[in-house]
Amino acid sequence: MAIKPKATIADVARLAGVSTATAGRVLGGYGYTSGSKKDQVMKAAEKLGYRPNALARSLITGKTRTIGVVAGDIRNPFYAFVLRGISNVAEKEGFGLLITNSDEDLQQETRAVDLLVEKQVDGLIVSPCDTRDAAHLRALHASGIPLVLIDRAVEALEVDRVGTANVAAARDAVQRLIQTGHRRIGLIAELVEEAEGGVASFIARAQAGEPVESAALYPSWQRLLGYVQAHLVARVPLDPALVRRAGEYSAQAAEHACLSLLSAENRPTALFTTDGTMSEGAMAAIAKLGLTIPGQLSMIGFDDLDWMAFLPPGITTVAQPRMAMGEAATRMLLEQIAGAEIPPRTLLMPAQLIERGSVGKPAA
Amino acid sequence: MAIKPKATIADVARLAGVSTATAGRVLGGYGYTSGSKKDQVMKAAEKLGYRPNALARSLITGKTRTIGVVAGDIRNPFYAFVLRGISNVAEKEGFGLLITNSDEDLQQETRAVDLLVEKQVDGLIVSPCDTRDAAHLRALHASGIPLVLIDRAVEALEVDRVGTANVAAARDAVQRLIQTGHRRIGLIAELVEEAEGGVASFIARAQAGEPVESAALYPSWQRLLGYVQAHLVARVPLDPALVRRAGEYSAQAAEHACLSLLSAENRPTALFTTDGTMSEGAMAAIAKLGLTIPGQLSMIGFDDLDWMAFLPPGITTVAQPRMAMGEAATRMLLEQIAGAEIPPRTLLMPAQLIERGSVGKPAA
DNA sequence: CTGAAAGCGCTTACAG
DNA sequence: CTGAAAGCGCTTACAG
Numbered sequence: 180m181a182i183k184p185k186a187t188i189a190d191v192a193r194l195a196g197v198s199t200a201t202a203g204r205v206l207g208g209y210g211y212t213s214g215s216k217k218d219q220v221m222k223a224a225e226k227l228g229y230r231p232n233a234l235a236r237s238l239i240t241g242k243t244r245t246i247g248v249v250a251g252d253i254r255n256p257f258y259a260f261v262l263r264g265i266s267n268v269a270e271k272e273g274f275g276l277l278i279t280n281s282d283e284d285l286q287q288e289t290r291a292v293d294l295l296v297e298k299q300v301d302g303l304i305v306s307p308c309d310t311r312d313a314a315h316l317r318a319l320h321a322s323g324i325p326l327v328l329i330d331r332a333v334e335a336l337e338v339d340r341v342g343t344a345n346v347a348a349a350r351d352a353v354q355r356l357i358q359t360g361h362r363r364i365g366l367i368a369e370l371v372e373e374a375e376g377g378v379a380s381f382i383a384r385a386q387a388g389e390p391v392e393s394a395a396l397y398p399s400w401q402r403l404l405g406y407v408q409a410h411l412v413a414r415v416p417l418d419p420a421l422v423r424r425a426g427e428y429s430a431q432a433a434e435h436a437c438l439s440l441l442s443a444e445n446r447p448t449a450l451f452t453t454d455g456t457m458s459e460g461a462m463a464a465i466a467k468l469g470l471t472i473p474g475q476l477s478m479i480g481f482d483d484l485d486w487m488a489f490l491p492p493g494i495t496t497v498a499q500p501r502m503a504m505g506e507a508a509t510r511m512l513l514e515q516i517a518g519a520e521i522p523p524r525t526l527l528m529p530a531q532l533i534e535r536g537s538v539g540k541p542a543a
Numbered sequence: 544m545a546i547k548p549k550a551t552i553a554d555v556a557r558l559a560g561v562s563t564a565t566a567g568r569v570l571g572g573y574g575y576t577s578g579s580k581k582d583q584v585m586k587a588a589e590k591l592g593y594r595p596n597a598l599a600r601s602l603i604t605g606k607t608r609t610i611g612v613v614a615g616d617i618r619n620p621f622y623a624f625v626l627r628g629i630s631n632v633a634e635k636e637g638f639g640l641l642i643t644n645s646d647e648d649l650q651q652e653t654r655a656v657d658l659l660v661e662k663q664v665d666g667l668i669v670s671p672c673d674t675r676d677a678a679h680l681r682a683l684h685a686s687g688i689p690l691v692l693i694d695r696a697v698e699a700l701e702v703d704r705v706g707t708a709n710v711a712a713a714r715d716a717v718q719r720l721i722q723t724g725h726r727r728i729g730l731i732a733e734l735v736e737e738a739e740g741g742v743a744s745f746i747a748r749a750q751a752g753e754p755v756e757s758a759a760l761y762p763s764w765q766r767l768l769g770y771v772q773a774h775l776v777a778r779v780p781l782d783p784a785l786v787r788r789a790g791e792y793s794a795q796a797a798e799h800a801c802l803s804l805l806s807a808e809n810r811p812t813a814l815f816t817t818d819g820t821m822s823e824g825a826m827a828a829i830a831k832l833g834l835t836i837p838g839q840l841s842m843i844g845f846d847d848l849d850w851m852a853f854l855p856p857g858i859t860t861v862a863q864p865r866m867a868m869g870e871a872a873t874r875m876l877l878e879q880i881a882g883a884e885i886p887p888r889t890l891l892m893p894a895q896l897i898e899r900g901s902v903g904k905p906a907a
Numbered sequence: 908c909t910g911a912a913a914g915c916g917c918t919t920a921c922a923g
Numbered sequence: 924c925t926g927a928a929a930g931c932g933c934t935t936a937c938a939g
Contacts, residue, residue: 187932198910203934210935211908233661234607235932238598238915245641245662253630259623266617266644275662277609278642280630297597298609298639430849463853485794486850489827551916562926567918574919575924599916602931 247295264505325515349405365447433460455482473539493535550591611659628869689879713769729811797824819846837903857899
């Protein structure tokens with residue numbers, strides 16, 4: 180295990196018989212150097228196995244070519260795919276990726292941001308766990324560090340953001356169910372933070388056409404809004420009892436909510452779920468109840484999870500462009516890092532309804 | 544967006560009326576300082592909003608408190624869970640995590656390692672894509688950088704490693720199938736790199752009891768070995784035609800191999816798959832063929848994927864302790880980083896057979 | 908085009 | 924316990 184002492188620029192310069200400045204210029208690829216000196220330096224560097232120390236460079240330039248990400252939980256396929264998108268463009272541009280999980284917990288998110296800032300990342304991509312309580316993100320932005328939000332927005336924090344066009348995505352899905360003849364459509368949604376007055380009040384306001392500020396809404400609330408709008412547009416009466424709140428980000432909670440919804444009398448003929456985790460929980464409930472799809476229940480899920488393609492009869496679902504979202508967010512961040520003075524952009528990407536076999540006419 | 548200039552230790556020291564050395568001592572938490580000076584420094588730091596610059600510290604100490612990981616593909620649940628395990632202990636110990644994907648490509652893996660080394664990570668965890676061709680890893684280890692391998696080993700590279708006890712895991716699963724009465728058990732395995740002489744020769748050698756060097760084998764070959772051993776122990780004749788090679792790490796390839804296996808005459812009564820991706824592809828093939836489980840076909844999968852729990856009748860599967868593997872690997876790495884002089888360890892973690900409803904008696 | 912010098916923001920011996 | 928000084932490995936003006 181001979182640990183070879185690392186060669187520095189000074190070592191290379193000495194061997195090449197030039198100044199450290201010159202050695203630095205050729206090794207670092209900046210400034211001008213004559214061909215002959217360049218050769219000497221390169222040869223010396225090779226001989227010594229010189230490897231640049233990015234730390235020293237970063238200390239001077241103030242740039243680390245590293246971006247920090249705080250995701251909810253890397254195990255969740257949504258984040259895993261977003262992360263891969265981020266990684267794709269970061270890697271292509273030679274940026275490193277410092278990844279953290281918040282577990283959707285504000286304290287952990289704050290600690291994660293602190294860690295990333297301390298490590299001097301050039302910018303951050305964060306999926307904020309709270310759409311209001313985000314002092315750490317406001318401070319971050321105020322300090323001038325490039326920041327882009329993903330999936331969720333933060334109230335009164337004007338920064339670059341990429342998300343899914345949730346309202347439209349949900350509206351389209353529910354519309355498809357209505358078109359197929361469904362009139363009683365169940366909804367299983369996360370809806371963690373209670374909106375003012377709760378779900379019933381939210382639905383009432385949305386139905387009354389009251390302007391619901393949808394930008395800073397959590398995605399599941401936005402999707403609920405799309406669900407309401409689809410009913411409104413089609414003039415289909417909406418039974419609030421069909422809207423079930425899981426209240427937390429877990430398949431178990433979704434399964435529980437779904438079991439209760441589908442066991443109630445006068446159960447819905449179709450079901451819409453507002454994210455991958457809800458879809459998974461709903462699927463578990465449906466399997467437990469032994470309901471056939473689409474015979475006894477039609478269904479449209481959210482996010483294109485692996486099993487949706489092969490679980491008979493194939494689950495129709497709303498696919499978010501997860502990787503593309505990560506890629507877009509990273510490009511925005513890189514533009515900020517490059518110093519572009521761009522007013523805050525909001526990029527809402529369209530989801531795609533992938534039609535498979537889980538939607539049929541309601542049982543007569 | 545007033546970008547406040549960041550306060551340095553010198554700024555704090557000036558305001559507190561002490562030397563930078565003293566300010567550094569209290570802010571950095573090293574050395575001794577009297578209570579009164581400590582207070583002055585803390586107050587000044589607070590007032591200036593001082594945030595340490597980890598870069599400068601690292602340049603001196605030679606430690607970045609960052610570990611680098613090269614995974615195959617973060618989108619794959621196997622890696623996602625391993626990564627989460629790594630993140631768990633890294634976060635607890637205050638280490639940052641630089642994550643890269645190799646896409647199981649040697650060139651990308653090499654570039655990833657280079658990037659991580661340049662960024663001066665304190666150590667690396669890598670899931671090597673090639674068990675022999677790994678000059679970059681050998682060089683890495685020779686240079687004394689802490690390294691731990693995960694999931695796969697590298698021939699003649701003695702370093703800490705954590706993996707699954709693959710041979711035993713596969714043997715147990717196949718044994719369960721044999722116990723239940725199955726005599727024709729299909730195998731869908733990745734088996735990317737052809738072993739010497741191919742699958743048939745490998746099986747023959749394993750059957751002959753020839754010592755097959757199993758440590759540096761790819762996991763899927765190890766699992767094939769367990770499959771052979773289970774037959775051997777139970778004295779059940781093994782039909783090599785039932786062993787199908789996907790040849791690449793994709794669900795499509797697995798589906799294709801499985802379709803061909805299950806459409807052949809005299810098809811197996813049970814199926815074993817050697818990883819999550821193979822399980823997914825096999826499931827797609829089974830669904831396409833409309834085979835009932837376990838009525839027409841029994842099955843044991845690998846890795847506990849979400850859908851295995853709710854896809855009727857519940858898929859019996861071999862669950863690798865993915866998160867625990869990531870956690871163990873990180874603890875090993877941290878020990879190396881802490882300077883422990885430990886001879887290379889190989890930690891093989893047991894997989895768990897999770898019994899659900901997909902194994903039944905073979906159709907009479 | 909090239910070199911001597913200063914400096915990025917810290918930590919580390921070394922005196923006192 | 925505290926400070927002056929040197930230095931980590933680079934890059935950056937500034938002369939020449």
